[in-house]
Amino acid sequence: MNVTGHTRRPASIRDVATAAGVSYQTVSRVINGHPSVRPATRERVLAAIEELGFRRNATALALASGRTRTVTVLTANTTHYGYASILQGIEESARAASYAVGIGVLESAEDAAVAAEVQRAADAGGGIVVIAYDPAGVRALDAVPAGLPVVGVVETPASPPGGESPWVWTDDREAAYQATxxxxxxxxxxxxxVAIPSSTRRTSARTSGWRQALKEAGAPEPRPVQSSWGPAGGHAAALELTRDPSVTAILCGNDDLALGVLRALHETGRAVPGEVSVAGFDDAPHSAFLTPSLTTVRLDFTGLGRAAFALLHGALEESAPVAPHPVSVPELVVRESSGPPPSGP
Amino acid sequence: MNVTGHTRRPASIRDVATAAGVSYQTVSRVINGHPSVRPATRERVLAAIEELGFRRNATALALASGRTRTVTVLTANTTHYGYASILQGIEESARAASYAVGIGVLESAEDAAVAAEVQRAADAGGGIVVIAYDPAGVRALDAVPAGLPVVGVVETPASPPGGESPWVWTDDREAAYQATxxxxxxxxxxxxxVAIPSSTRRTSARTSGWRQALKEAGAPEPRPVQSSWGPAGGHAAALELTRDPSVTAILCGNDDLALGVLRALHETGRAVPGEVSVAGFDDAPHSAFLTPSLTTVRLDFTGLGRAAFALLHGALEESAPVAPHPVSVPELVVRESSGPPPSGP
DNA sequence: CGCATGAATGTGACCGGTCACACAAGGCGC
DNA sequence: GCGCCTTGTGTGACCGGTCACATTCATGCG
Known part of the structure; x- marks a missing residue:
């Protein structure tokens, strides 16, 4: 219906107004659900809206009202499972709240580049979510000018900040504790x-959860091996670790690292879990299908993204649902890569 | 510098104008690089801009000029490696061209939901990129109203469309041909x-590349096994395939599928590559670290994303660089999962 | 009956830019 | 000296909404 060939300028509220025989302000009232509009008038306006295919112009709305209904996600990466899942969670909640989602990739951790990207996000007008698991993200979070609504998705802080802090995190300490x-x-x-780089602290929550479990069990505490994010890092770390034949259990900072560890163990002819047990973090989708399948701790990244948005939404709008936004607690998933140590000689 | 405590309204061109003692229009000319502004005036304006920390309001710019400098990416998923890499490629180019990147997830393939998401993308104003590898994406691409600038990232079409088509794709046929x-x-x-679902056609380009290679070699052509996207699909498909002991080589529609296939082969006690060879598609980051490491065909998803943006950019702006935007040709990566078939009994 | 009250609607300014046009000053040709 | 073109700058309207306020009319109440 109403196809007139040419792509013509979309209808504005004034077009609707003249079509309905009212003023543009009345149209504005109708689309905003203002109470004092006579039902008959409302009907006429709605009919005109329908007929003209009117859609409220988001740009004009933003300019006039100041509210942008936009959230920009700043992240160093979009391809890692964890990052991508957080993004997915944010988008999901944002969509439900009719927010637009923008994305900015922090390609470099260099200050000027980060600042530029933060500026771009600020220009978008709405709120900002920064995924701050890495140096670039941490710097971006720092670089956000005070006063702008921002939520950081961060590593578990050393001590829980009191009151309302604009951060969300998973309980990494508990996760590491469970796995250990x-x-x-x-x-x-x-x-x-084998630790992933900690963006903020000398000792990450994962490290301290691991340490606590060892201490409680009276187990000796080996020096953690610092590694990178990807499988290659795990591979290198494992090659080094396994020179020591007494190593029988390796906990890895994430599943990617664990993948590299598994690979290295295979290359050096160590059976998993017969000789060495391996566990990871995150429960990435492929971890269940590895050979051996990977024991890991499932983290609720999507829920984390939803929580981040909920927090931002609350800061952005008085009326936003202050509903609880629970992030599921980490859940240990035991698979084939962990088992009893080899019995003594 | 210039920190006055309270978060105050950012400076507008009129603020800059009065500070520089010129009219707002002159300020506009300066920020747009209009030639006829006296150097002395320009200097004064630039100084005022610097001092007030003026940044041009993106929303007002969009409203007044009609140009949004935004690209919205519609995708069914953000966590799969291929999708996420395409997104990363788009973002990279968009950032270089000072475009904002929006993202909309097609959670359901149901028409109404898809239409709503397309509407939201259209409301953003700029261009749209649709990742159309799946039914939701294909429907979204169809649902974009004519006249809106849109580029589809699609499966390789059966026959190359003539002239300028608003699509980009990788050479899947060639990739499958090489692997086979x-x-x-x-x-x-x-x-x-083992085929991934084809979104558009009964016979995907991957299938036909595979078929062509078989035909050229005079090899018998088994019926392709239709599967899903993830490892679970590959797992199920392989369990079925391997009931037939004559199966010695399996090509998988993507690396995830291949992962499931490897797993199933392991479970059924078939050696890879000793008894069965496996190859995948995409060269996902973990594929090199699997045991056995996976022979696959590397596809340039990031380049594909860049190409998509370039195409859109050209459609959006006359002056856009019409530079070639080459997508690397697929590259066979031979690893451990493929080898000679077992020698006869 | 007069007036305050509230519902229903309209008017003008404004958000922060751009665009089309007007206008003043300076240089040049005749 | 006059007209004309070019250069530099300013003015007003506009993009499509929202907001604050004015206006009209029907009602309730003393």
């Missing part, structure tokens, strides 16, 4: 840890 | 194919 206890309970004398 | 030839050259009698 699991390995210890299988009979391993201790558990070695 | 590789397996045949190792001595396999034929190659079985």
């Amino acid at each position: 206890r699991h390995l210890l309970s299988l009979g391993h004398e201790t558990v070695h840890y | 030839r590789h397996l045949l050259s190792l001595g396999h009698e034929t190659v079985h194919y």
Whole structure:
């Protein structure tokens, strides 16, 4: 219906107004659900809106009202499972709240580049979510000018900040604690840890959860091996670790790292879990299908994204639902890569 | 500098104008690089801009000029490697061209939901890129109203469309052809194919590339096994395929599928590549670290994203660089999962 | 009956830019 | 000296909404 061939300028509220025989302001009232519009008038306006295919111009709305209904996600990466899942969670909630989602990739951690990207996000007008798991993200979070609504998706802080902090995180400490206890309970004398880089702290929450479990069990505490994010890092770390034949259990900072570790163990002819047990973090989609399938701790990244948006939404709008936005607690998923240590000689 | 405590309304061109003692229009000329502004005046305006920390309001710019400098990416998923890489490629180019990137997730393939999402993308004003590898994406691409600038990232079309078509794709046919030839050259009698769903056609380009290679080699052509996208699909498909002991080579529609296939082969006690060879598509980051590492065909998703943006950019702006936007040709990556078939009994 | 009250609607300014046009000053040709 | 073109600058309207206020009319109440 109403196809007139040419692509013509979309109808504005004034077009609707003249079509309905009212003023543009009345149209504005109708589309905003203002109470004092006579039902008959409302009907006429709605009919005109329908007929002209009117859609409220988002740009004009933003300019006039100041509210942009936009959230920009700043992230160093879109391809890693965790990052992408957080993004997906944010988008999901944002869509439900009729917010537009913008994305800016922090390609470099260099200050000027980060600042430029933050500026671009600020220009978009709405709120900002920064995924701050890495140096670029942490710098971006720092670089956001005070006063702008921003939520950081961060590593678990050392001590829970009081009151309302604009951050969300998963309980990494608990996750590491669970995984470590699991390995210890299988009979391993201790558990070695291959760490992902911590963006903020010398000792990440994962590291301290691991350490706590060891301490409680009275197990010796080996020096954690610092690694990178990807499988290559895990591969290198494992090659080094396995020179020591007493290593029987390796906890990895994420599943990618664990993948590299598994690979290295295979290359050096160590059986998993026969000789060495391996556990990861995140429960990436492929982890269940590896050979051996990977014992890991599932983290609720999507829920984390939803929580981030909820927090931002609350800061942006008085009326926003202050509903609880629970992030599921980490859940240990035991698979084939962990088992009892080899029995003594 | 110039920190006055309160978060105050950002400076507008009129603020800059009065500060520089000129009219707002002159300020507009300066920020747009209009030639006829006296150098002295320009200097004064630039100084005022600097001092007030003026930044041009993107919303007002969009409203007044009609140009939004935005590209919205519609996709069914953000977590799959291919999708996420395309997004990353788009963002990269968009950033270079000072475009904002929006994202909309097509959560359901149901028409109304897709239409709503397309509407939201259209409301954003700028161009649209649709990743149309799946039914939701294909429907979204169809649902974009004529006249809106849109580029589809699509499966390789059956026959190359003439002239300028608003689509980009990788050469899937060539990729499948290469992988199949590789397996045949190792001595396999034929190659079985586990297909990802084709969004548009009964026979995808991957399928026909595979078929062509078989035909050229005079190899028998088994019926392709239709599967899903993820590892679980590959797992199920392989369990079925391997009931037939004559199957010695399996080509998988993507690396995820291949992962499931490897897993199933392991579970059924078939050695890879000793008894069965496996190859995938995409070269996902983890594929090199699997055990056995996966032979696959690397596809340039990031380049594809860049090409999509370039095409859109050209459609959006007369002056856009019409530079070639080459997508790298698929590259066969031979790893451990493929080898000669078992020698006869 | 007069007036305050509230519902229903309209008018003008404004958000922060751009665009089309007007206008003043300076240089040049005749 | 006059007209004309070019250069530099300013004015007003406009993009499509919202907001604050004015206006009209029907009602309730003393």
